[in-house]
Amino acid sequence: MTETRPLRADARRNRERVLNAAREAFAAEGISVPLDEIARRAGVGPGTVYRHFPTKEALFHAAIVDNLERMIDFAREAARADEPGPAFFAFLERMVAEGGLKRDLAEALGSHDTVECSAPTQQLWDEIDGLLRRAQDDGAIRADLRPTDLKRIIRGVFLATHSPEITDDERRHTFAIVFDGMRPR
Missing domain, CATH: 1.10.10.60 (Homeodomain-like)
Structure with a gap:
């Protein structure tokens, strides 16, 4: 040893x-x-x-793991909230803010082609899945929204809204429209 x-x-x-x-x-x-x-x-x-x-990959991994761990902590905090629907959307809004400021978070969650951060990334997705289920059980989120749908939505919107010409307001507006589509009809 x-x-x-x-x-x-x-x-x-x-x-x-x-x-x-x-x-x-x-x-x-x-x-x-x-x-x-x-x-x-x-x-x-x-x-x-x-x-x-x-390697750059080792440095990226160390930097992104810290960001992912912060998001995991925030997701766990949201999971303890009394109102699951608002907690779910507050978490997603935080992801938008963090992802807008931190392209590394968007890359870790938004693409399979970037550096592998599988354990913390999976842990974050597991926490997000728990938030989704709680919000659905509370009637705040469409019952037909599956965790795989949510992952595709988050990845797709991150990829679509992470370019230099998109402002933070435009990014938030796009996510707000997507969030509205998650609410029950």
């Missing part, structure tokens, strides 16, 4: 600087941002980035 030694304080700070810069860069530009740009934003050399994250 190999024990990993804790990072020195300066190495830990550099790793956090790289992760913070990566989160911001991936959130703004998606996975296409070059590692040299992340190093520049973090104020470190490219070697420091590679020492902590040997």
